Amino acid sequence: MKPIALDAMGGDYAPRETVAGAVMAAKEGVPVVLVGQKAALEAELARHSATLPIVDTPDFIRMEDHATDVRKRKEASINVCMQLLKAGEASAVVAMGHTGATLASALFTLGRIKGVERPTLLVEMPSEKGKVFLADGGANADCRPSFLVQFAVMATAYARANGVAEPTVGLLNIGEEDEKGDQLRLETFPLLKAAPGIRFVGNVEGRDIFKGTSDVVVTDGFTGNVVLKLSEGEARTILKWVREALTGSLLSKLGALLVRGSLQGLRAKMDPAEYGAMPLLGVEGAVFIGHGSANARAVHSALRKARSAVEAGLVERIRSGIAQLVVG
Amino acid sequence: MKPIALDAMGGDYAPRETVAGAVMAAKEGVPVVLVGQKAALEAELARHSATLPIVDTPDFIRMEDHATDVRKRKEASINVCMQLLKAGEASAVVAMGHTGATLASALFTLGRIKGVERPTLLVEMPSEKGKVFLADGGANADCRPSFLVQFAVMATAYARANGVAEPTVGLLNIGEEDEKGDQLRLETFPLLKAAPGIRFVGNVEGRDIFKGTSDVVVTDGFTGNVVLKLSEGEARTILKWVREALTGSLLSKLGALLVRGSLQGLRAKMDPAEYGAMPLLGVEGAVFIGHGSANARAVHSALRKARSAVEAGLVERIRSGIAQLVVG
Numbered sequence: 001m002k003p004i005a006l007d008a009m010g011g012d013y014a015p016r017e018t019v020a021g022a023v024m025a026a027k028e029g030v031p032v033v034l035v036g037q038k039a040a041l042e043a044e045l046a047r048h049s050a051t052l053p054i055v056d057t058p059d060f061i062r063m064e065d066h067a068t069d070v071r072k073r074k075e076a077s078i079n080v081c082m083q084l085l086k087a088g089e090a091s092a093v094v095a096m097g098h099t100g101a102t103l104a105s106a107l108f109t110l111g112r113i114k115g116v117e118r119p120t121l122l123v124e125m126p127s128e129k130g131k132v133f134l135a136d137g138g139a140n141a142d143c144r145p146s147f148l149v150q151f152a153v154m155a156t157a158y159a160r161a162n163g164v165a166e167p168t169v170g171l172l173n174i175g176e177e178d179e180k181g182d183q184l185r186l187e188t189f190p191l192l193k194a195a196p197g198i199r200f201v202g203n204v205e206g207r208d209i210f211k212g213t214s215d216v217v218v219t220d221g222f223t224g225n226v227v228l229k230l231s232e233g234e235a236r237t238i239l240k241w242v243r244e245a246l247t248g249s250l251l252s253k254l255g256a257l258l259v260r261g262s263l264q265g266l267r268a269k270m271d272p273a274e275y276g277a278m279p280l281l282g283v284e285g286a287v288f289i290g291h292g293s294a295n296a297r298a299v300h301s302a303l304r305k306a307r308s309a310v311e312a313g314l315v316e317r318i319r320s321g322i323a324q325l326v327v328g
Numbered sequence: 329m330k331p332i333a334l335d336a337m338g339g340d341y342a343p344r345e346t347v348a349g350a351v352m353a354a355k356e357g358v359p360v361v362l363v364g365q366k367a368a369l370e371a372e373l374a375r376h377s378a379t380l381p382i383v384d385t386p387d388f389i390r391m392e393d394h395a396t397d398v399r400k401r402k403e404a405s406i407n408v409c410m411q412l413l414k415a416g417e418a419s420a421v422v423a424m425g426h427t428g429a430t431l432a433s434a435l436f437t438l439g440r441i442k443g444v445e446r447p448t449l450l451v452e453m454p455s456e457k458g459k460v461f462l463a464d465g466g467a468n469a470d471c472r473p474s475f476l477v478q479f480a481v482m483a484t485a486y487a488r489a490n491g492v493a494e495p496t497v498g499l500l501n502i503g504e505e506d507e508k509g510d511q512l513r514l515e516t517f518p519l520l521k522a523a524p525g526i527r528f529v530g531n532v533e534g535r536d537i538f539k540g541t542s543d544v545v546v547t548d549g550f551t552g553n554v555v556l557k558l559s560e561g562e563a564r565t566i567l568k569w570v571r572e573a574l575t576g577s578l579l580s581k582l583g584a585l586l587v588r589g590s591l592q593g594l595r596a597k598m599d600p601a602e603y604g605a606m607p608l609l610g611v612e613g614a615v616f617i618g619h620g621s622a623n624a625r626a627v628h629s630a631l632r633k634a635r636s637a638v639e640a641g642l643v644e645r646i647r648s649g650i651a652q653l654v655v656g
Contacts, residue, residue: 127565128565174550174553174557182470206555206556206560207564209561209562210558210566211561223550226500226547229535230538231534233535234538234563234566236535237455237456237538238562238563238594240456245591246590246591255582255584255585257583262573262574265573266569
């Protein structure tokens with residue numbers, strides 16, 4: 001397998017955390033090539049007494065730069081990552097940080113899979129049944145019904161690549177009955193019902209996401225992004241309240257000591273760093289985009305996730321799903 | 329103060345829970361009139377050795393009935409509640425259960441406040457700073473920018489009536505910068521910025537809701553309803569996971585006993601029954617709509633909330649806020 005190109009300059013804590021995460025992944029046998037400023041990356045590698053291949057790129061996109069800057073700055077690290085992927089010298093791209101720039105760079109350099117109207121960011125969320133795959137996580141604020149059908153097909157392909165044999169698909173809506181929702185949902189429902197290659201189970205509601213009523217949840221990128229950020233924020237607040245409740249009195253302080261280990265597992269389950277990065281589905285290559293605030297563990301998770309996706313033939317799966325849709 | 333008309337037949341556990349809740353509220357001095365089937369209500373009252381005024385209505389809207397049924401069935405309990413309010417014989421209406429029917433009945437019987445394009449359901453959510461007032465909670469799936477501006481004005485009036493002196497207003501969006509979001513948000517932003525009588529603080533994101541970044545959060549009814557149901561579902565799932573984590577081992581079982589009391593307070597904070605019901609803002613009268621699954625405690629909370637709203641002059645506040653907007 002060709003190495004995964006990591007934009008080592010992307011994210012709030014780059015290159016320290018990106019390099020640390022890459023070293024962790026490489027130790028497990030994940031092939032990685034670092035893309036970024038050579039001197040800075042070598043200094044970080046030295047701290048770990050590690051060596052990794054480096055592609056030297058002096059320029060990189062800062063968090064405060066505009067997404068459209070990738071069109072002018074061809075030699076920026078994120079663009080070089082995509083060029084390596086396109087040339088077949090890398091098997092995937094992982095970038096933490098500037099979502100807009102990564103999206104633009106992927107679209108511009110790799111292009112869309114034939115038949116895909118809009119690529120989608122897929123979000124993995126914890127649920128009572130394991131995992132829920134939500135699309136779109138924020139790549140497309142305004143959506144047409146056909147976009148949502150394609151999100152369903154692409155998310156189904158991703159869920160299958162992640163070991164879910166027959167993923168069920170729900171349309172996120174404000175009622176369970178078929179005739180519910182706004183104009184977009186009313187028009188999307190019959191299209192999903194008729195779409196080949198997906199297992200549509202009807203409307204699901206906000207409360208169904210954490211219940212895990214369906215494996216895949218489809219929505220527009222505005223709603224999906226609100227869902228993603230609300231669920232992260234709520235988890236953080238509730239776990240904070242739990243901590244406060246547990247340290248409120250001397251008696252409960254003692255109890256808190258006894259339950260600490262049990263709660264750590266739960267905190268890990270709710271931690272975005274565990275999920276590492278979101279796949280960008282629908283472009284010609286395996287691309288993963290992580291939080292700007294990613295730490296080494298998140299980078300590590302993202303690289304592992306990218307390797308699994310490549311091994312499971314993610315891009316081919318999406319290609320064939322979309323082809324079936326276009327023919328059907 | 330005129331009594332609050334309670335649709336005693338509404339909700340999954342009516343009339344048992346509605347009557348029990350009404351009795352609890354009446355004991356605290358909240359004036360209530362029960363609207364529903366007299367014999368059934370008297371039987372429930374007898375269980376509490378209580379007496380309350382009753383308006384006898386043989387018909388009532390079932391959960392499985394259509395919202396539009398309220399147009400034909402003039403004598404249904406929810407319609408009679410609204411007629412009492414319109415005639416000045418009741419000061420407010422509280423109905424648990426059929427949201428669509430209650431909305432339709434309020435619009436049909438009471439009508440909208442002059443200048444209001446669409447009434448809104450307001451949701452109160454817990455936050456790290458206390459409470460967040462979110463509108464729209466689901467009354468309007470498809471929204472125009474002007475609707476959102478009116479929601480902001482009406483939610484501001486409600487927050488003021490609830491003791492928030494200068495409520496800040498955020499537009500729920502997928503980024504903090506001014507130029508973010510879908511078409512609806514891009515068009516709404518400058519209107520909110522220019523609107524008189526509200527304290528607009530710009531865009532807020534999903535993660536800001538539980539943080540309490542702004543007192544009021546404005547969004548369309550589709551997104552708002554997803555937020556409402558997601559946040560309830562997530563809280564339920566996380567607290568379930570906390571319980572499971574706490575009873576996983578013998579050591580943590582002992583700890584769990586010690587922390588039980590502390591966690592009960594937290595569970596109450598996250599319990600929708602505490603919030604009782606959502607006000608319907610923008611109709612000519614104080615109307616509160618609760619969960620279909622409401623228990624006596626939720627009915628009790630809803631009746632108390634309705635009394636506070638009447639005492640704080642909610643409808644007049646909304647009238648003057650909207651008038652200012654129309655003139656401005």
